[in-house]
Amino acid sequence: MTSVSPIAAKAAELRSVFDHARAAPFPSGEEEQTEDLLAIRVSRDAYAIRVTEISGLATDRKVVTFPSPVAELLGVAGIRGALVPVYSLAALLGYAVETEQARWLALCGTEETFALAFCDFEGYVRVRTAQLYSAEQNDVARVHVTQVARTTDLVRAVVSIPLLREAIQERCRNNSVPKER
Amino acid sequence: MWTFGRKIAAGFTLAFLLLLGIGGVSYRSISALTSTSQLVTHTHQVLEHIAEVLSLLKDAETGQRGYVITGDEAFLEPYQTAVGSVHNVVKDLRQLTADNANQQTRIDKMEPLVAAKLAELKQTIDVRRKGNLEETTKVIRSGEGKKIMDDLRLVLSQMEREERDLLKQRAEEVEAAASSAKSTIVFGTAFCLLFVTATGFFITRSLSGQIGAAVRHVQSSSAELQSAANQQASGAKESATAMTEITTTISELLATSRQIAESAQRVAHVAEETSTAARAGDNTVQKSHESVNSVKRQVDLIVTHMLDLGKKSQQIGGILEIINELAEQTNILAINATIEASGAGDAGKRFAVVADEIRKLADRVGGSTKEIRVLIEEIRAAVNTTVMATEGGSKAVDLGARQFVEVTAALKQITELLGTTTAAAREIELSTKQQATAVEQVNIAVSNVAKAAKETEVSSGQTLQTAGQLAGLSRDLIRLIQATAGA
Numbered sequence: 001m002t003s004v005s006p007i008a009a010k011a012a013e014l015r016s017v018f019d020h021a022r023a024a025p026f027p028s029g030e031e032e033q034t035e036d037l038l039a040i041r042v043s044r045d046a047y048a049i050r051v052t053e054i055s056g057l058a059t060d061r062k063v064v065t066f067p068s069p070v071a072e073l074l075g076v077a078g079i080r081g082a083l084v085p086v087y088s089l090a091a092l093l094g095y096a097v098e099t100e101q102a103r104w105l106a107l108c109g110t111e112e113t114f115a116l117a118f119c120d121f122e123g124y125v126r127v128r129t130a131q132l133y134s135a136e137q138n139d140v141a142r143v144h145v146t147q148v149a150r151t152t153d154l155v156r157a158v159v160s161i162p163l164l165r166e167a168i169q170e171r172c173r174n175n176s177v178p179k180e181r
Numbered sequence: 182m183w184t185f186g187r188k189i190a191a192g193f194t195l196a197f198l199l200l201l202g203i204g205g206v207s208y209r210s211i212s213a214l215t216s217t218s219q220l221v222t223h224t225h226q227v228l229e230h231i232a233e234v235l236s237l238l239k240d241a242e243t244g245q246r247g248y249v250i251t252g253d254e255a256f257l258e259p260y261q262t263a264v265g266s267v268h269n270v271v272k273d274l275r276q277l278t279a280d281n282a283n284q285q286t287r288i289d290k291m292e293p294l295v296a297a298k299l300a301e302l303k304q305t306i307d308v309r310r311k312g313n314l315e316e317t318t319k320v321i322r323s324g325e326g327k328k329i330m331d332d333l334r335l336v337l338s339q340m341e342r343e344e345r346d347l348l349k350q351r352a353e354e355v356e357a358a359a360s361s362a363k364s365t366i367v368f369g370t371a372f373c374l375l376f377v378t379a380t381g382f383f384i385t386r387s388l389s390g391q392i393g394a395a396v397r398h399v400q401s402s403s404a405e406l407q408s409a410a411n412q413q414a415s416g417a418k419e420s421a422t423a424m425t426e427i428t429t430t431i432s433e434l435l436a437t438s439r440q441i442a443e444s445a446q447r448v449a450h451v452a453e454e455t456s457t458a459a460r461a462g463d464n465t466v467q468k469s470h471e472s473v474n475s476v477k478r479q480v481d482l483i484v485t486h487m488l489d490l491g492k493k494s495q496q497i498g499g500i501l502e503i504i505n506e507l508a509e510q511t512n513i514l515a516i517n518a519t520i521e522a523s524g525a526g527d528a529g530k531r532f533a534v535v536a537d538e539i540r541k542l543a544d545r546v547g548g549s550t551k552e553i554r555v556l557i558e559e560i561r562a563a564v565n566t567t568v569m570a571t572e573g574g575s576k577a578v579d580l581g582a583r584q585f586v587e588v589t590a591a592l593k594q595i596t597e598l599l600g601t602t603t604a605a606a607r608e609i610e611l612s613t614k615q616q617a618t619a620v621e622q623v624n625i626a627v628s629n630v631a632k633a634a635k636e637t638e639v640s641s642g643q644t645l646q647t648a649g650q651l652a653g654l655s656r657d658l659i660r661l662i663q664a665t666a667g668a
């Protein structure tokens with residue numbers, strides 16, 4: 001009975017939350033400004049990416065590798081009927097190549113879509129905008145981190161997807177191979 | 182080496198032989214002297230008989246003359262005596278000279294003359310009796326009687342001369358024999374004295390040397406005997422002391438043997454009680470063995486159930502994985518729906534709320550599945566631990582069962598060994614009693630030996646005293662021998 005009681009309590013809590021959510025009215029738009037973040041972990045470091053900066057989340061997709069001068073490019077994967085280039089978020093953030101397979105893919109953009117691969121997805125986090133602080137840009141390797149989300153139980157560097165997009169585009173330009181005449 | 186007896190016997194034998202030789206020679210000389218003396222005596226007898234014949238004839242002639250002159254018959258007594266004896270004397274004389282042919286011849290001549298003389302005397306006497314003196318004187322004057330007497334005197338003188346010669350010769354022989362016997366006795370005795378003296382000297386010297394050596398040996402032996410007697414006396418004293426100690430020890434041993442017998446008896450009694458207890462323990466162990474087997478079966482059943490529970494936990498884990506994956510996919514879908522809703526602007530806000538709710542629900546489900554996974558892992562770990570513990574218990578029960586078998590065998594062996602121990606304890610008790618009896622006998626024997634040791638001590642003292650006396654006697658004997666040798 002002692003082992004059953006917490007589960008029953010958990011089920012009751014879930015039921016209550018669900019019923020409460022159903023019973024509560026939709027937000028009127030006057031609530032406090034919040035920011036939705038995906039809590040991830042890159043090479044055991046805690047990061048976060050804005051939900052508004054990605055176009056989708058996928059997992060366990062087959063990434064087909066091919067030779068590329070861009071070291072961060074892992075390959076291409078088929079997501080939502082399209083071939084999407086998959087870049088290693090760890091490599092883009094300046095980490096060494098991860099030994100663990102990056103099974104999580106964050107789709108970025110609706111045009112020239114690309115995907116960022118990372119190992120661990122820890123959850124969906126909603127913080128107040130006031131809890132986002134500007135990050136100091138002293139480290140060259142962390143140029144893609146512009147803000148830090150800090151709550152009572154959370155401190156995470158927020159990766160800027162637009163900056164990563166620019167960095168990828170820059171590298172692609174630098175490593176583009178001239179076409180044959 | 183010659184012994185004392187042999188030397189003395191040899192000396193006495195030689196002396197005896199010498200004495201025997203001297204005696205033999207002396208005997209022969211004396212025998213010769215005696216025989217010669219007998220011959221001399223015989224010659225004297227012959228001479229006496231010759232003289233007697235002549236004397237008888239003279240007596241007869243004297244009687245005849247007296248009668249003739251006087252006519253008195255009383256004067257005829259010598260005549261008659263001579264007539265009655267002369268023939269016997271002649272006869273004796275013939276016998277005495279039977280070994281002498283010359284004298285026998287002369288006796289043959291003498292006998293007719295004697296008869297003629299006696300006849301002439303008788304004739305004259307007869308004539309005188311008739312009173313015829315003249316006729317008688319005439320016959321006498323005829324000289325025939327004188328002539329016969331002269332012839333007789335001649336024959337008798339011849340016989341006497343020969344006898345005298347024989348007497349002289351035999352006297353010389355007697356003297357020679359006496360001289361020889363004297364010489365033999367004197368020189369033989371002197372030689373014997375010398376020989377006996379020399380033999381006595383040599384025997385004395387030899388015996389003194391040998392007896393002296395023997396006495397010195399006896400003296401040294403008596404000294405050694407004295408020393409040995411001293412040692413024996415001290416040894417006997419030590420033996421007596423040791424025997425006393427041994428007697429004390431054996432008495433203690435006897436007491437110990439009795440205690441051992443009593444202890445063995447108690448051990449046998451305890452072994453019997455222990456055997457009874459071991460049999461009771463064997464029954465208890467048998468029951469416990471059955472209980473352990475029952476527990477083993479229950480434990481095996483528990484292990485089976487726990488293994489089933491582990492399998493079910495794994496199945497729950499699998500289902501939970503599916504739920505978790507569903508929750509994760511739901512979460513992803515919700516996130517994507519949120520993203521899509523946010524991309525739809527205000528039209529998507531309500532949808533975004535729903536998607537957010539779905540996402541939260543998926544989050545909670547995911548969190549719950551994680552908790553459930555933790556619980557399941559704990560259950561599986563608990564099941565594994567329980568299974569391992571149960572298997573350990575099963576093994577322990579197996580071991581216990583085996584140990585119970587071993588304990589049963591050990592108890593059986595203990596029971597058998599207790600039987601053996603009881604028998605051995607009884608044998609020990611019996612043997613110890615026999616040993617106690619033997620020890621008592623030994624104690625008696627040792628007491629006797631102690632008495633014998635004391636007696637030996639006493640006799641050693643006597644032996645010591647005797648050895649001392651023997652040493653004194655040896656010294657006295659040596660002094661005697663040395664004094665004799667010095668003398």
